[in-house]
Amino acid sequence: MKRKRPGSISQTLFSAGRTSQPLAARMRPRTLDEFAGQQHVLAPGKPLREAIERGIPGSMIFWGPPGSGKTTLAHLVASTTARVFVPFSAVTEGVPRIREIVGEARGRLESGGSETILFIDEIHRLNKAQQDSLLPPSEDGTITLIGATTENPSFEINGALLSRTRVFVLQPLGADDIETLLQRALEDRERGLGGLELKVEGDTLGTIAVEADGDARRALTVLEAAAAHVGSGGAITPEVAREAMQKRFARYDKGGEEHFNLLSAYHKSLRGSDPQGALYWMARMLDGGEDPMTLFRRAIAMAAEDIGLADPNALLMAVAARDAFHMLGPPEGYLPLAEMTIYLATAPKSNSVVVALGAALAAAQETPAAPVPLHIRNAPTGLMQELGYGRGYRYAHDAPDAYLPQEYLPDELRGTAFYAAGPFGYERKVAERMEWWERKKGEGEKERDKEEEGGTGDAEGR
Secondary structure, three states, X not given: OOOOOOOOOOOOOOOHHHHOOOHHHHOOOOXXXXXXXXXXXXXXXXXXXXXXXXXXXXXXXXXXXXXXXHHHHHHHHHHHOOOEEEEEEOXXXXXXXXXXXXXXXXXXXXXXXXXXXXXXXXXXXXXXXXXHHOHHHHHOOOOEEEEEEOOOHHHHOOHXXXXXXXXXXXXXXXXXXXXXXXXXXXXXXOOOOHHHOOEEOOOHHHHHHHHOOOOHHHHHHHHHHHHHHHOOOOEEOHHHHHHHHOOOOOOOOOOOHHHHHHHHHHHHHHHXXXXXXXXXXXXXXXXXXXXXXXXXXXXXXXXXXXXXXXOOHHHHHHHHHHHHHHXXXXXXXXXXXXXXXXXXXXXXXXXXXXXXHHHHHHHHHHOOOOOOOHHHOOOOOHHHHHOOOOOOOOXXXXXXXXXXXXXXOOHHHOOOOOOOOOOOOOHHHHHHHHHHHHHHHHHHHHHHHHHHHHOOOOOOOO
């Protein structure tokens, strides 16, 4: 008889039917009490659990990261409510298949059979026509729709379908919950690895649970791979587990919601003067494959929006860092990116430029026809000079301090202040300068009043 090779899993461990499925599929919980995590929606008394136990789940969408239990929970809804579970692939199937499922569901209802749960994994991949085809049967009760998605339904599901479903947000599983699942898989002789009599050294299960990053499926897959490596009666060590785990990949999508979440976290860390947080989110995006130009664009905008004139060098730094990256390329180009990130995070902050821009744009929209005051108009022709263009203009450099007070706003906006200098960094100097100009303006107005009383006039404007 041919001997089995050491390190292989004996065929006596599992039946043929069970070994055809991965461990994660075999260990799906059979009851709500076995379901790990998600107590914010499944604890006794929570609306979702009560709806399932009362047998009236209604159409719903489970939104959560991979391995958080979306598909498992859909199976549990079907089994607990005694409904027929019909899966649908949003990747390979289309509207004709939906019509076929709906027809079969209607036939079961008319013959007094069970109700139907139509489960659509990756429901965000459905196009508009496919989503629209689900509206009538889910609204009239022919089917109970359960969708699973890793993407934000607000962006990926049309409003009509969203209005007919409840959205439940599933969270990444905690390390304790995942460790419980791993221990259960090790002990279960019927569905799990209990027949292998494996030894687990130290905190190996804890290591797998932590490095699974909230993904129960990944953790169980790693445990199964480690078991296959050491064989029946073998010892799973932390080193074996890490070998089975291989690289931990960043949970990041460059086009979906997580992209904008991390970019927002980066910007808010810069604005909040936290270089540690800004560096971390920068590194997370780089590790996830983000184009560094995306980070530079956000940083350049942030330098103008959140630092502004409190440190005018911030914008120069951001632009220079971008140019340096173009010259160096990765990985050396990450150094100016990191330097810029630290500089922006630790720079004094001011949003006075944003406020001033908003106020000026609003004023421009409210007074779109306000004429330019005559004294600051150009007068290149004799006719324009006769009409008073440029008359009364005061040339600033005629004064020793290069400032001669006069009005530059139209009459409708006379005295309006759009920009107010902030109290930090370079803007403190700007504030002092503006205060000095205001004093000079007051003095100039008094002088002009005296001149007008004496009948004197200003020379022809330049």
